[in-house]
Amino acid sequence: MHRRENDLVLGTFGRGIYILDNYMPLRLLKPEMLKQDSLLFPVKDALMYIQAQPLGGRGKSFQGEAFYTADNPAFGATFTYYLKEEIKTKRARRQEAEKDALKKGAAIVLPSLSDLRAEEEEEAPAVIFTVTDSEGRVVRRLSGPITAGMQRISWDLRYPPATLPPPPNPEGENPFDEGPAGPLVMPGVYKVSAAKRVDGVMAPLGQPQEFRVVVDGQGGMSPADRSALVDFQQKVARLQRAVQGASDAANALKPRLVLIKRALMETPSAGDKLLTDAAGLDKRTNEILRALRGDTALRARNINLPPSISERVGDIVGSQRMSTSRPTQTQMNQYTVAAQDFETTLTQLRQLIEGDLARLEKQMEAAGAPWTPGRIPEWKDQ
Numbered sequence: 001m002h003r004r005e006n007d008l009v010l011g012t013f014g015r016g017i018y019i020l021d022n023y024m025p026l027r028l029l030k031p032e033m034l035k036q037d038s039l040l041f042p043v044k045d046a047l048m049y050i051q052a053q054p055l056g057g058r059g060k061s062f063q064g065e066a067f068y069t070a071d072n073p074a075f076g077a078t079f080t081y082y083l084k085e086e087i088k089t090k091r092a093r094r095q096e097a098e099k100d101a102l103k104k105g106a107a108i109v110l111p112s113l114s115d116l117r118a119e120e121e122e123e124a125p126a127v128i129f130t131v132t133d134s135e136g137r138v139v140r141r142l143s144g145p146i147t148a149g150m151q152r153i154s155w156d157l158r159y160p161p162a163t164l165p166p167p168p169n170p171e172g173e174n175p176f177d178e179g180p181a182g183p184l185v186m187p188g189v190y191k192v193s194a195a196k197r198v199d200g201v202m203a204p205l206g207q208p209q210e211f212r213v214v215v216d217g218q219g220g221m222s223p224a225d226r227s228a229l230v231d232f233q234q235k236v237a238r239l240q241r242a243v244q245g246a247s248d249a250a251n252a253l254k255p256r257l258v259l260i261k262r263a264l265m266e267t268p269s270a271g272d273k274l275l276t277d278a279a280g281l282d283k284r285t286n287e288i289l290r291a292l293r294g295d296t297a298l299r300a301r302n303i304n305l306p307p308s309i310s311e312r313v314g315d316i317v318g319s320q321r322m323s324t325s326r327p328t329q330t331q332m333n334q335y336t337v338a339a340q341d342f343e344t345t346l347t348q349l350r351q352l353i354e355g356d357l358a359r360l361e362k363q364m365e366a367a368g369a370p371w372t373p374g375r376i377p378e379w380k381d382q
Contacts, residue, residue, distance in 0.1 A: 005021075005022070006022045006023055006024045006027075006044070007019055007020065007021055007022065007023065008020040008023045017070075019070075021073045021074075021078075022044050022073075022078065022080075024041070024042070024044065025041040025042075025080045025150070028041060028042070033082075034082070034084070035084075036082075036084065037083075037084050037085070037205075038081065038082060038083055038084065038194070038196075038205040038206050039081060039082040039206045040079070040080075040081045040192075040193075040194045040205060040206030040207060040208070040209055041080040041081065041082075041209070042209050042211075043077055043078070043079060043080075043192060043209045043210075043211035044077075044078065044211065045211055045212045045213075045214055046076055046077035046078075046155075046157060046211060046212070046213045046214070047214055047215075047216065048076075048157050048184060048187060048213055048214065048215045049215070049216065050322045050324065051075055051322075053322070059071070074152075074154035075154065075156060075157075076154050076155045076156045076157045077131075077154065077155045077157060077190070077192070077211060077213065078152055078153070078154045079129055079144070079152065079153050079154070079155070079192055079194070079209075080150065080151070080152050081127070081144070081150075081151055081152075081153075081194055081205065081206060082149070082150050082151070082206075083127075083146070083147070083148050083149065083151065083205075084148065085148050086146060086147050086148045087125040087126075087127065087146040087196055087198060088125070089119070089122055089124070089125060090115075090118060090119045090122050090199075091119040091122070094111060094115070094119070122199060123197075123199060123200055125146055125196065125197060125198045125199075126143045126146065126196070126197045127143060127144045127145065127146050127151075127194060127195075127196050127197075127205065128141060128142070128143055128144075128194070128195050128196075128197055128202070129141065129142045129143070129144060129153065129155070129192055129193070129194050130192065130193050130194075130195070131155055131190055131191070131192050132190065132191050132192075132193075133185070133186075133188065133189075133190055134188055134189045134190070139159060139185060139190065140155055140158070140159065140160060141160075142155055144194075146196075155192075156181070157184055157185055157213055158181055158182040158183060158184055158185065159182035159183055159184075159185060159234065159237065160182050161179075161180035161181050161182045161237075162180065162182065162237040162238070162240040162241035162244065162317075163180045163240065163241065163244045164180070165179050165180055166179075178321075181321060182233075182237055183229075183230060183233030183234060183236075183237060183320070184230070184233075184324075185213060185230070186213075186226060186227065186230050187212075187213050187214055187215045187226070188212070188213060189210060189211075189212055189213075190210070190211055190212070190213060191208050191209065191210045191211075192208065192209055192211070193208040193209075194206055215324075222326075225325060225326040226324075228326050228327070229320075229323065229324070229325065229326055229327060232320075232327045232331075232332070232335075233320055233327075235335070236313065236316050236317060236320065236335060237317075239313055239335070239338065239339060239342065240313050240314075240317055242342065242346070243292065243309055243310055243313050243338075243342055244310075246288075246292060246342070246345070246346055246349055247289075247292045247293060247310060249349065249353065250285055250288050250289050250292060250349055251289070253281075253285045253352075253353070253357075254282075254285060256372065256373055256374055257278060257281055257282045257285065259372045259373060260278050260360070260361075260364070260372050261275060261278045261279065261282070263364065263369045263370045263371075263372050264278060264364065264369060266369070266370055267364070267367050267368060267369040267370070269367045269368060270363075270364065270367040270369060271367075274360065274363055274364065274367065277356075277360050278360060281352060281356060281357060281360065284348070284352055285352065287348075288345055288348055288349050288352070290308075291308065291309060291341065291345045292308060292309050292310055292342075292345060293308050293309075293310050293311075294307070294308035294310070294311060309338050309341050309342050309345065312334045312335075312337060312338040313334075313335075313338050315334060316331050316334050316335060316338075319331065361374070361375045365377065365378050
């Protein structure tokens with residue numbers, strides 16, 4: 001029994017070893033506690049550090065199955081909770097009731113049409129954890145398993161990522177892709193609360209628990225440097241979110257404009273002007289994309305180019321992802337240039353989409369052009 005870490009280590013007579021990380025919830029558990037609907041156990045202080053990034057990848061990587069490794073404890077703050085019963089959907093509860101009726105030989109009540117519709121449109125139930133800092137500001141929200149029994153979920157001690165993670169790859173995850181991640185939080189006192197969300201209604205689970213995020217050697221760190229780092233990372237994250245959103249919006253315009261030009265070709269009453277306007281919007285979209293992501297045509301020919309807005313922001317985020325020191329002057333200069341360029345580009349994109357494109361689509365609707373994505377048709381019964 002590792003008393004400092006509250007770990008239980010078991011060694012077998014063979015070559016097996018088992019480790020139960022942080023058994024403290026079991027020490028605190030009493031039979032009468034299991035009669036409650038839910039419990040949120042005290043949270044162990046979370047040690048913040050920079051995780052290792054081996055060249056070949058984490059874990060056993062490409063060493064083969066003969067190379068033995070075991071997973072480390074989950075990084076960050078681990079939240080342990082107990083659910084007396086699984087949080088079920090309306091459909092699951094109905095099917096369970098039907099099975100019970102079948103076992104008892106009772107009549108099965110068929111669901112009404114409104115019941116079936118409600119089952120189909122029901123929001124999936126969830127257990128949501130909310131982490132707040134010492135000033136009560138929400139830092140992160142996480143969702144955990146909804147099945148009955150003892151469950152655990154870990155928070156990586158980071159703010160939310162600026163971009164959503166990509167959908168799962170059916171061919172397998174890329175071992176070198178860490179995925180998007182927000183900046184690390186400041187060391188200090190935090191609080192976590194749990195709630196279940198069923199049919200859109202939140203209900204608390206257990207009592208909120210307070211815990212600390214600590215850094216080994218924190219006494220030798222400059223609080224001003226740490227604060228400057230976190231402020232800079234959050235500022236960069238906001239810019240990254242906006243740049244990613246603008247890039248996605250501009251990329252979505254390309255196939256949309258292709259269909260607009262095709263629809264105008266099929267609209268005799270549209271005239272040449274609308275087709276010329278659509279071609280102009282397509283050209284402006286290309287210019288915006290070049291500013292955001294760089295000139296792909298020239299890059300494909302190995303021509304040296306100045307960094308684009310996305311490349312400047314990506315370079316800062318990549319170098320700051322695992323940093324614990326004050327940002328460098330180069331990184332701050334990169335941010336200044338990227339922010340200035342993006343402000344101009346975003347204005348151009350907003351004018352294109354909210355002004356000129358909307359005006360063109362209104363003219364297309366008046367001309368009776370075939371429907372194109374993103375355009376709400378107008379109709380009156382005559």
